[in-house]
Amino acid sequence: MSRSENLYHHSVVTLLLIILLLPLAATLVYAFSSQWGSTILPEGFTLKWMAQLWQDPRFLVALGHSLLICFAALLLALVLVLPLMFVIAYYFPQLDSVMNVLILLPFAVPPVVSSVGLLQLYSDGPLALTGTPWILIGCYFTIALPFIYRAITNNMQAIHLRDLMDAAQLLGASTWRAAWLVVLPNLRKGCTIAILLSFSFLIGEFVFANLLVGNRFETLQVYLYNSRNGSGHFTSALVISYFFVVLLLTLVANAVSRDKE
Amino acid sequence: MSYLSVKQLNKHYGATQIFENIDFSADEGEFVTLLGPSGCGKSTLLRCLAGLTPVDSGQILLQGVDLVPLSPQQRGIGMVFQSYALFPNMSVNDNVAFGLKMQKQSASEILRRVNDALALVELNEFAHRYPHQLSGGQCQRVALARSLVTRPRLLLLDEPLSALDARIRKHLRDQIRRIQQELRLTAIFVTHDQEEALTLSDRVVLMNKGKIVQNSSAEMLYTQPVDAFAAGFIGSYNVLDAREAGILTGRTWRGQVAIRPESIVLVPAGEGIDALIVSHSLLGNVIRYRVRTQGVELLVDVLNRSVGDLHPNGVPIGLQLDISTLCEVA
Numbered sequence: 169m170s171r172s173e174n175l176y177h178h179s180v181v182t183l184l185l186i187i188l189l190l191p192l193a194a195t196l197v198y199a200f201s202s203q204w205g206s207t208i209l210p211e212g213f214t215l216k217w218m219a220q221l222w223q224d225p226r227f228l229v230a231l232g233h234s235l236l237i238c239f240a241a242l243l244l245a246l247v248l249v250l251p252l253m254f255v256i257a258y259y260f261p262q263l264d265s266v267m268n269v270l271i272l273l274p275f276a277v278p279p280v281v282s283s284v285g286l287l288q289l290y291s292d293g294p295l296a297l298t299g300t301p302w303i304l305i306g307c308y309f310t311i312a313l314p315f316i317y318r319a320i321t322n323n324m325q326a327i328h329l330r331d332l333m334d335a336a337q338l339l340g341a342s343t344w345r346a347a348w349l350v351v352l353p354n355l356r357k358g359c360t361i362a363i364l365l366s367f368s369f370l371i372g373e374f375v376f377a378n379l380l381v382g383n384r385f386e387t388l389q390v391y392l393y394n395s396r397n398g399s400g401h402f403t404s405a406l407v408i409s410y411f412f413v414v415l416l417l418t419l420v421a422n423a424v425s426r427d428k429e
Numbered sequence: 430m431s432y433l434s435v436k437q438l439n440k441h442y443g444a445t446q447i448f449e450n451i452d453f454s455a456d457e458g459e460f461v462t463l464l465g466p467s468g469c470g471k472s473t474l475l476r477c478l479a480g481l482t483p484v485d486s487g488q489i490l491l492q493g494v495d496l497v498p499l500s501p502q503q504r505g506i507g508m509v510f511q512s513y514a515l516f517p518n519m520s521v522n523d524n525v526a527f528g529l530k531m532q533k534q535s536a537s538e539i540l541r542r543v544n545d546a547l548a549l550v551e552l553n554e555f556a557h558r559y560p561h562q563l564s565g566g567q568c569q570r571v572a573l574a575r576s577l578v579t580r581p582r583l584l585l586l587d588e589p590l591s592a593l594d595a596r597i598r599k600h601l602r603d604q605i606r607r608i609q610q611e612l613r614l615t616a617i618f619v620t621h622d623q624e625e626a627l628t629l630s631d632r633v634v635l636m637n638k639g640k641i642v643q644n645s646s647a648e649m650l651y652t653q654p655v656d657a658f659a660a661g662f663i664g665s666y667n668v669l670d671a672r673e674a675g676i677l678t679g680r681t682w683r684g685q686v687a688i689r690p691e692s693i694v695l696v697p698a699g700e701g702i703d704a705l706i707v708s709h710s711l712l713g714n715v716i717r718y719r720v721r722t723q724g725v726e727l728l729v730d731v732l733n734r735s736v737g738d739l740h741p742n743g744v745p746i747g748l749q750l751d752i753s754t755l756c757e758v759a
Contacts, residue, residue, distance in 0.1 A: 328514060331512045331514035332516060334476075334479075334508070334514065335508070335510060335514040335515075336516070336527070337502055338479060338502075338504075338506060338507065339527050339528035340528055340531035340532055340579070342502065349516075349527075350516050354518050
């Protein structure tokens, strides 16, 4: 590669990074500045906004709510979907094409539309769930499905699931023992990716959270929305904290999955 | 009574008959190869022996007991797969120990037998590696050790060499044969490669379209193919129809005639049957000529002794046919 080509490639990548990082960087600086209105650079830096945010019990409760709902939905999804996918891959491979269509349905309907449908269904009758965290967990479960299904299907195809099962059974393992000892440990990579993808998507979800539950079980995004009339510095601190939490969880998940290799 | 005997085995998927009325047997310590083109039902037959695929009807008698109603876990059969099927989350040691752990053997017994099995495939120093740190050939040797450690009554090998490159394939082929003879294992080997089948086997069962075409020793299969399919699949037989064979030999034939390329001798022009060299290709130790005589094209293999022997394209040549090597096929 010539020098000028190299320079060109580097500049394209750098430009892209700047475009992507600039808003985040500005938010970061804004979150830590005491006053940044009529000047080019901030007038001074302060930890005031951060301290105020992390001392606000309402913020901590909202963060707890968000984490609880996301993890509950992901746990539900994994517990239900993993056995289902195993059964489909091993016993009914012809169902895979049906699943591929089914799994895209949550994305086929816009959230505003489907939340109206959910409100209709769960506002009264036998299952009056509207306004409780349960409806959000159920709803997030369906949103997480496509991510989880895709990531785990790819993983299953990569490990020759059928041959592994056959080999384990010929060596004397029962079907469930083989699935537990031989298949499940090898799906860890797919599961990690699935969880990370859907977690970062779910924790930023606003439409369902606002329409289905709103202030009755305030999540992070709804809290952010409710703080929109307060100080811009304060909401910037909130956004940065939210990014920081997601980043932290991603790093932890990566470290855990690399540890066992 | 044979050690293994398969009787009237049938299998179909929907309307497609995979194989029908399969009958064959294997003696104790015999190496039997199921040979055939892809889609002939040989792999499905092997999976049926293992119990991984149910059969429609028929019997699989191993030491006189019918295996058909038994689950794969109860059959006492070892199997090696084309994709190795090693457990990626376990070290070589744990992979090999898996079957013994399932049998709940004691730790000391497991340790001893795993070491023995790894010694057999010469992989002791790799015991703590993981499958992704091994080459394809090493993976397949671990898979072999894993299937042997439980002392199976029957060893099934499903195209175990197909994913490997040529040099490793030959080496592993010899190793499989050596281990099989050392342990006096009864083995059923599936392949579509005729060279593999001929070099490894005591007996070859040639299959086509779900049926057994020929069941005989490797020598018999090579020199006496029963029909045009067998002749075409093994080696590169020249298959002539009755009229062409009549022109060349001056005799009358009833059906098709197969002539092996190496049984035709090239002699100086003017002797034997007049012919013309059309083209030649160098196969290494053998030169394969394409010659034309009286409207018939034939392949002729000649041992590549020296450059001086090479006949250029387009020159006239004589052919000598030994009638006894001709083989009438149905």
